[in-house]
């Protein structure tokens with residue numbers, strides 16, 4: 054059994070975390086008070102519970118409704134910078150050593166900010182957070198475009214413009230069913246021509262066609278969730294040790310080492326998985342897919358990296374050797390330049406696990 058202290062101390066790498074899904078409940082309350090935004094609860098503890106319960110809807114669409122409140126309080130540079138700084142400090146306190154945090158700049162314009170001002174505000178917050186954090190952490194931005202809207206090309210251009218200013222990639226998020234990633238093909242083709250990196254939320258609320266499009270039409274470097282890749286693996290649950298038959302798409306994802314940004318607790322809430330023990334991550338990790346563990350939305354799931362790992366340890370008997378594998382998998386899959394990735398693996402992750410395993 055891994056102690057909570059050890060879990061907290063273990064260097065963790067987080068590739069899939071939404072800035073607008075990770076606010077402290079007390080901060081939501083304070084920021085809402087400043088702008089007169091009405092919230093469903095007035096006590097921080099109760100508000101935190103409200104987010105988790107409301108997001109526990111079994112549908113991605115209803116889960117996403119809870120973001121109305123967090124996005125509403127993130128419409129000024131000061132508010133965004135504060136949220137970004139607290140995010141980095143909270144992740145560092147949880148033992149995260151490298152984080153890619155995403156958000157959709159287009160959702161933060163109602164207070165009059167420009168897209169550039171939003172990115173600058175997050176950048177200022179990340180820098181402040183990294184400087185203030187109780188433990189060393191490197192945090193970078195991913196810019197998300199909303200899949201049901203039509204601003205993906207603009208956001209892709211923004212990601213490229215800020216590539217040397219804290220932004221390491223691009224993402225598409227929002228309701229999946231009815232909004233295939235191919236709607237944004239021009240943005241993905243532009244990013245490829247610019248040698249830029251991107252991930253796509255795919256295979257969460259919708260199955261294999263969404264994953265196939267994300268990879269084979271759009272050229273995604275990584276998959277956000279990707280849990281439904283399990284539908285392309287034939288096996289008999291009565292014989293848990295196999296045989297396993299990988300379809301063409303699953304084989305391609307594994308052969309090409311395409312990283313899966315898995316978010317176990319979030320998947321339970323949106324109905325993408327029934328329980329942690331039944332979550333596809335167990336089988337996918339066993340079959341040596343490039344699996345990573347992530348939080349998705351810490352506020353809506355009432356979670357942290359340590360908690361996600363603890364849940365997995367309980368369900369699948371994982372130990373520190375497995376956690377090292379997840380951390381190195383994630384670091385290898387990061388959009389940070391190769392030499393910086395290697396430095397975190399060699400100077401931070403490996404030494405800690407060498408000492409503690």
Ligand SMILES: O=c1[nH]cnc2c1ncn2[C@H]1C[C@H](O)[C@@H](CO)O1
Pocket residue numbers: 071072073074113117120124155156157160197226227228254257319349350
């Ligand atoms: O898990 C998710 N799937 C699809 N969209 C999501 C998920 N988590 C958050 N989002 C949306 C809601 C946020 O407002 C947006 C940008 O972070 O991304």
Ligand SMILES: [Zn+2]
Pocket residue numbers: 069071226254277349
């Ligand atoms: Zn997500």
